[in-house]
Amino acid sequence: MSAIASEKExxxxxxxxxxxxxxxxxxxxxxxxxxxxxLVGIRRRGVPLANRIAAVxxxxxxxxxxxxxxxxxxxxxxxxxxxxxxxxxxxxIDTNVTDRVVILVDDVLYTGRTVRAALDAIxxxxxxxxxxxxxxxxxxxxxLPIRADFVGKNVPTSRDEVVEVHLSEVDAGEDRVxxxxxxx
Amino acid sequence: MTLPESMRPTRRHVLDLDxxxxxxxxxVLDTAIGxxxxxxxxxxxxxxxxxxxxxxMFYEESxxxxxxxxLAAKALSANVVNFTARGSSVEKGESLLDxxxxxxxxxxxILVLRHSYAGTAHLLAQHFRGAIINAGxxxxxxPTQALLDLFTLRDKLGTLERxxxxxxxxxxxxxxxxxxxxGLTTMGAHITLCAPPTLLGNEQFWLDTWxxxxxxxxxxxxxxxxxAVIVLRLQRERQEAGLLPSLREYAQxxxxxxxxxxxxxAGMLVLHPGPMNEGIEIAPDVxxxxxxxxxxxxxxxxxxxxxxxxxxxxxxxRKGA
Numbered sequence: 001m002s003a004i005a006s007e008k009e010x011x012x013x014x015x016x017x018x019x020x021x022x023x024x025x026x027x028x029x030x031x032x033x034x035x036x037x038x039l040v041g042i043r044r045r046g047v048p049l050a051n052r053i054a055a056v057x058x059x060x061x062x063x064x065x066x067x068x069x070x071x072x073x074x075x076x077x078x079x080x081x082x083x084x085x086x087x088x089x090x091x092x093i094d095t096n097v098t099d100r101v102v103i104l105v106d107d108v109l110y111t112g113r114t115v116r117a118a119l120d121a122i123x124x125x126x127x128x129x130x131x132x133x134x135x136x137x138x139x140x141x142x143x144l145p146i147r148a149d150f151v152g153k154n155v156p157t158s159r160d161e162v163v164e165v166h167l168s169e170v171d172a173g174e175d176r177v178x179x180x181x182x183x184x
Numbered sequence: 185m186t187l188p189e190s191m192r193p194t195r196r197h198v199l200d201l202d203x204x205x206x207x208x209x210x211x212v213l214d215t216a217i218g219x220x221x222x223x224x225x226x227x228x229x230x231x232x233x234x235x236x237x238x239x240x241m242f243y244e245e246s247x248x249x250x251x252x253x254x255l256a257a258k259a260l261s262a263n264v265v266n267f268t269a270r271g272s273s274v275e276k277g278e279s280l281l282d283x284x285x286x287x288x289x290x291x292x293x294i295l296v297l298r299h300s301y302a303g304t305a306h307l308l309a310q311h312f313r314g315a316i317i318n319a320g321x322x323x324x325x326x327p328t329q330a331l332l333d334l335f336t337l338r339d340k341l342g343t344l345e346r347x348x349x350x351x352x353x354x355x356x357x358x359x360x361x362x363x364x365x366x367g368l369t370t371m372g373a374h375i376t377l378c379a380p381p382t383l384l385g386n387e388q389f390w391l392d393t394w395x396x397x398x399x400x401x402x403x404x405x406x407x408x409x410x411x412a413v414i415v416l417r418l419q420r421e422r423q424e425a426g427l428l429p430s431l432r433e434y435a436q437x438x439x440x441x442x443x444x445x446x447x448x449x450a451g452m453l454v455l456h457p458g459p460m461n462e463g464i465e466i467a468p469d470v471x472x473x474x475x476x477x478x479x480x481x482x483x484x485x486x487x488x489x490x491x492x493x494x495x496x497x498x499x500x501x502r503k504g505a
Contacts, residue, residue: 074231090218126226
């Protein structure tokens, strides 16, 4: 942290909650209900977000939407470029995704490479009717032709900035999204 | 973007478990959990190791270990070639090192070696530019078998810390027992060895190497309070070598029978590295009893080998890049 000169909060806890509620409503509207929907969180922070969207949908639509957890490590395109060997975690999707509407959920959409890996991983598990993408923050700088269907907040960034998402389920402290600026 | 927590790899070969830290064993076992999920899929294959070449070099017969390595490599989309000494240039007198150099020149990245002489995997590791995995060398080591035993035990018992594991059988000649002793000790388990004195050898050797071991010559006594028992294969040649009066006598005192199973702690797990001599070291009904995890060991073996191939191959690739 000492190398980071300044941080700015771009979403607080209430704003995150409202963004998730809005995304849940948009999912139900776009898909004419959620009977066919399966939410799949991309590990790690996509998983608590998917659970929160499912909780809203349960309140609003009265439907328990299945939630799965997707680990994309084995599908990454940068495995040989990294200094370390990333840990492989477990993919857990108890619902057959074939002919369902799969909604991939992640915290930040950046280059699009994680989503590309997630698409490959999902297709290996079955043939969904549709795949859609929900993200809390879209920070731009795509390197692949990928876009999100549901976005909590669009945040213009420069490449040397870092977007930090804190979610109470996996991080200590309160929910918030920060943008960290490098030292000048 | 947040990156997953990760392990700094320094390991190039897997020759035995004596140089594995607890953290490293745990990393392999945790990785294997993810790999096991892949094996449960309808399409049990991921693209991770495309372009990596794995050669199975088997100088000794093996069904499950060779097939297990082959399936593990294929599940990760690596290229696999099976080399067996029979029908190869080995019969024309080609040496082990020559064969290794030939496979190296042909582009092999990882060699999986099974050999009847102890130390052959270490020898290849001194000369090969890629990674060596020891798939069993003589009476010395069989690290992947031990890792799959650790995986199975941890999965069933929750932890290995302070769990009581009995190893019974031909300890003296067993590479499975030796590698398990290293692995189980590192993971904090308590171990009891049980064997006829002729198949254990010098007690002091074992106690000097693993001071917390217990050695017990009665199987009934050894199994008291055991959480699991690893039954070793009895090679029939041992009787011909004069180490046993008869296989029947061995079975009478050291076979895991249903009577001995019932006298032990109710949830005690039964493991066997295979292939089994049913009716000699283990009774047929014990092998398929509810307490037996022998079939799961075989399935888990593929996942554990996938985890090792993943770590070794990525380490190699990165160095080459």
